[in-house]
Amino acid sequence: MGDVINEDDAQRLVSGTHSDPFSILGQHIIDGKVTIRAYYPDADAIDMLDMKTGKKVVSLDQHADAPGVFEGTAARRKLRFAYQLRIAKQGHVWTAPDPYQFSPVLGELDEHLITEGAHLDLWKVLGAHVMEHEGVQGTHFAVWAPNARRVSVVGDFNGWDGRRNPMRGRGQTGVWEIFMPGLSDGEAYKYELLDPNGNLLPQKADPIGFGSEHPPKTASVVRKLDGHAWRDQKWMSKREALHRIDQPISIYEVHLGSWRRVPEEGNRPLTYFEHATRLVSYVKDMGFTHIELMPISEFPFDGSWGYQPVGLYAPTIRHGTVEEFRDFVEACHAADLGLILDWVPGHFPEDKHGLGKFDGTPLYEHADRKEGFHPDWNTLVYNYGRAEVSNYLVANALYWLREHHIDGLRVDAVASMLYRDYSRKDGEWIPNKDGGRENLEAISFLQRTNTVAYGEMPGIVTIAEESTAFPGVSAPVDHSGLGFGFKWNMGWMNDTLSYMEQDPIHRKYHHNKMTFGLHYAFSENFVLPISHDEVVHGKGSMINKMPGSGDEKFANLRAYYGYMWGHPGKKLLFMGCEFAQGVEWNHNKSLDWHLTDLPQHAGIQNLVCDLNHLFRDTPALHQLDCKPEGFEWVEEDAADESLFVWLRRGSKGSAPVLVVANFTPVERSARRVGVPQAGRWIEKLNTDSERYGGGNRGNLGFADSEQVAASGRSQSIAITIPPLTTLFFELEGAS
Numbered sequence: 001m002g003d004v005i006n007e008d009d010a011q012r013l014v015s016g017t018h019s020d021p022f023s024i025l026g027q028h029i030i031d032g033k034v035t036i037r038a039y040y041p042d043a044d045a046i047d048m049l050d051m052k053t054g055k056k057v058v059s060l061d062q063h064a065d066a067p068g069v070f071e072g073t074a075a076r077r078k079l080r081f082a083y084q085l086r087i088a089k090q091g092h093v094w095t096a097p098d099p100y101q102f103s104p105v106l107g108e109l110d111e112h113l114i115t116e117g118a119h120l121d122l123w124k125v126l127g128a129h130v131m132e133h134e135g136v137q138g139t140h141f142a143v144w145a146p147n148a149r150r151v152s153v154v155g156d157f158n159g160w161d162g163r164r165n166p167m168r169g170r171g172q173t174g175v176w177e178i179f180m181p182g183l184s185d186g187e188a189y190k191y192e193l194l195d196p197n198g199n200l201l202p203q204k205a206d207p208i209g210f211g212s213e214h215p216p217k218t219a220s221v222v223r224k225l226d227g228h229a230w231r232d233q234k235w236m237s238k239r240e241a242l243h244r245i246d247q248p249i250s251i252y253e254v255h256l257g258s259w260r261r262v263p264e265e266g267n268r269p270l271t272y273f274e275h276a277t278r279l280v281s282y283v284k285d286m287g288f289t290h291i292e293l294m295p296i297s298e299f300p301f302d303g304s305w306g307y308q309p310v311g312l313y314a315p316t317i318r319h320g321t322v323e324e325f326r327d328f329v330e331a332c333h334a335a336d337l338g339l340i341l342d343w344v345p346g347h348f349p350e351d352k353h354g355l356g357k358f359d360g361t362p363l364y365e366h367a368d369r370k371e372g373f374h375p376d377w378n379t380l381v382y383n384y385g386r387a388e389v390s391n392y393l394v395a396n397a398l399y400w401l402r403e404h405h406i407d408g409l410r411v412d413a414v415a416s417m418l419y420r421d422y423s424r425k426d427g428e429w430i431p432n433k434d435g436g437r438e439n440l441e442a443i444s445f446l447q448r449t450n451t452v453a454y455g456e457m458p459g460i461v462t463i464a465e466e467s468t469a470f471p472g473v474s475a476p477v478d479h480s481g482l483g484f485g486f487k488w489n490m491g492w493m494n495d496t497l498s499y500m501e502q503d504p505i506h507r508k509y510h511h512n513k514m515t516f517g518l519h520y521a522f523s524e525n526f527v528l529p530i531s532h533d534e535v536v537h538g539k540g541s542m543i544n545k546m547p548g549s550g551d552e553k554f555a556n557l558r559a560y561y562g563y564m565w566g567h568p569g570k571k572l573l574f575m576g577c578e579f580a581q582g583v584e585w586n587h588n589k590s591l592d593w594h595l596t597d598l599p600q601h602a603g604i605q606n607l608v609c610d611l612n613h614l615f616r617d618t619p620a621l622h623q624l625d626c627k628p629e630g631f632e633w634v635e636e637d638a639a640d641e642s643l644f645v646w647l648r649r650g651s652k653g654s655a656p657v658l659v660v661a662n663f664t665p666v667e668r669s670a671r672r673v674g675v676p677q678a679g680r681w682i683e684k685l686n687t688d689s690e691r692y693g694g695g696n697r698g699n700l701g702f703a704d705s706e707q708v709a710a711s712g713r714s715q716s717i718a719i720t721i722p723p724l725t726t727l728f729f730e731l732e733g734a735s
Helices: 007-015 108-116 233-242 272-285 322-334 387-403 414-418 440-456 490-500 504-510 512-519 551-566 593-597 599-617
Strands: 026-030 033-039 045-050 056-062 069-074 083-089 092-097 127-133 136-144 150-155 175-181 188-194 250-254 290-293 311-315 338-343 408-411 461-464 486-488 526-530 570-574 631-638 643-648 657-662 668-675 680-686 702-704 715-721 725-731
Touching: 007 069, 033 056, 045 069, 108 387, 136 188, 150 175, 233 322, 250 599, 272 290, 272 322, 311 322, 311 387, 322 338, 338 387, 338 461, 387 408, 387 440, 408 440, 414 440, 440 461, 490 504, 490 512, 490 526, 490 551, 504 512, 512 631, 551 599, 551 643, 551 657, 551 725, 570 599, 593 599, 599 680, 631 668, 643 668, 657 668, 657 715, 702 715, 715 725
Parallel strands: 250 290, 250 570, 290 338, 338 408, 408 461, 461 486, 486 526, 526 570
Antiparallel strands: 026 033, 033 069, 045 056, 045 083, 056 069, 083 092, 127 136, 136 175, 150 188, 631 643, 643 657, 657 725, 668 715, 680 702, 680 725
16 A cells, blocks of 8 residues: 555554544545545445446555554546445445545535524534435534544444544534434434543433434433424414413422333333324313423433423433324324423533533533532533533523424522522532622523523513522513513412311411411412422321311312412312322322322312313413412411412403302301492302212302492301312302
């Protein structure tokens, strides 16, 4: 062979330490002739074939001191041309286009936007994309690793050998890319990197991989994103109107892995396809407006419930492929159900194949663990102040909303993002540039995410799980807010559950726990959440939080759900709570659906269904959920009776609704309650109904007002208030 290839270059190819393989491999014009070089360890012979004619152009010679390095010169070729390599190895012969003959895929604009941290379509240029490039079918791989000395794509296609397909560095962008001809959908792959000092790192999954292997395997999988023929245009065109604060929003929170399982098949969870029929029809029948999925971004550890994701861009393979997930989304929309995803931009696990020290340096995370480590979860914190990291996360939010037609994102653990001292002791955190505890970079990131999400995808909704009194969580960004559509009301949840756990004889001493929430109920656009967090880690199930035994437990829970649905705020209920699951939630097993065959459990299920329909069908219960004029106390201070009475109002012309909640086991007979208007008040729902497992005590369907003063009003109704019951009355014929 000739002596064109540099000995040092040849040895670095063999050792897998060459940082610029495209300068050596592939076609090069040297002394006016086409020279071809290739690296195939253990190959016996390589020929260069003309791509168009299939004829051999030249046989390549193997370097004497660098096994696997081949080189040859096409004597009569002076211009680059498309070619294939014919490789012979241990009696096997095959042909394939050479990855090193192709020009870059990323353009100058992509490079600029990536460098600026402003590429909102980041997933369209990074990750693995099946495409045709320069007339050849294959897959383009691109990954951000600015401090790596060398990056290679590895998989079965090259024996997971990082020396075989080192990628092309794109200068200051920090991106490495390669077009691999012949690879397509379903191919497993990882990236192999050398750190800045040339040390080999654990192989990494693709940060923007669209698919993953089944855990415990950890490779990314090439998945096509294009080609899905969406059929949900009707839903997409109307969902913006359904997400306004004056609309009834009632959310069913679901862990897909344990909603139902198939015991006859090894207790496996349902697939996306099975959920598309069974879960969707159930939620529709129950009257909820939305399904919220606990995180489905790929995660390695089942016990994290998805809250420690590694593949933020990959719907978990546990239930099926990307295409099957999209079919599930469409099934939700066909049933007029919105789909909300739990989204986790607050932290990520330290699994070796994940983002931690991705290129051998703290790239996605902070270098100082006082800034970049969560002691509660043993996870790493994203460096929101780094433009590329913020871009990675903002683009991920857009990815789910745009590519998969997701209707909303519920952002996990926002409080942990907002404060640098969250769950940290003195000396374990670093103040911000102004000496304060607020994480200014995280605040800016959340504002940008919401601004971009609402601006780019009209009709979506974002919801914050935020447990502090941080101001303006659901206020617009241009009013110094974080820009979320809604915020979970964690204070309301904690206070009211604390009240309900009291023995009724003691509740009068805790009366303010049920009323305090109304002092701030309209400071944010609130969702009232009874989530998975309330039925795990020794907290007990909802039914077992209730005092008493037998029927009294169920009566307490029915009264509480009535109170919740009558209270201002949108609603969220975790799966199983709607039929009074008897034990704590276990992510490894199905809900106890057999309980719905028992009258008391079926009664709770019927009640939640009817509450949802009442909520949706009654303007006064939702139109002014987020405005103080939609609520008025009638009796706020009846602590000795543990009685709460209030009015709900809707827009002008809608009938007012009177809500009466009795949290003692004592019936209040002929109890006079003031009403704002004379007339017949129709009993719309009574949680003591026999349909719900109650004693069927009540008011025979209505109560007529009389001109008798009560509760500070000239008109009143005398009603029977059953023990441990919530009643709803609507004024008949109001306008």
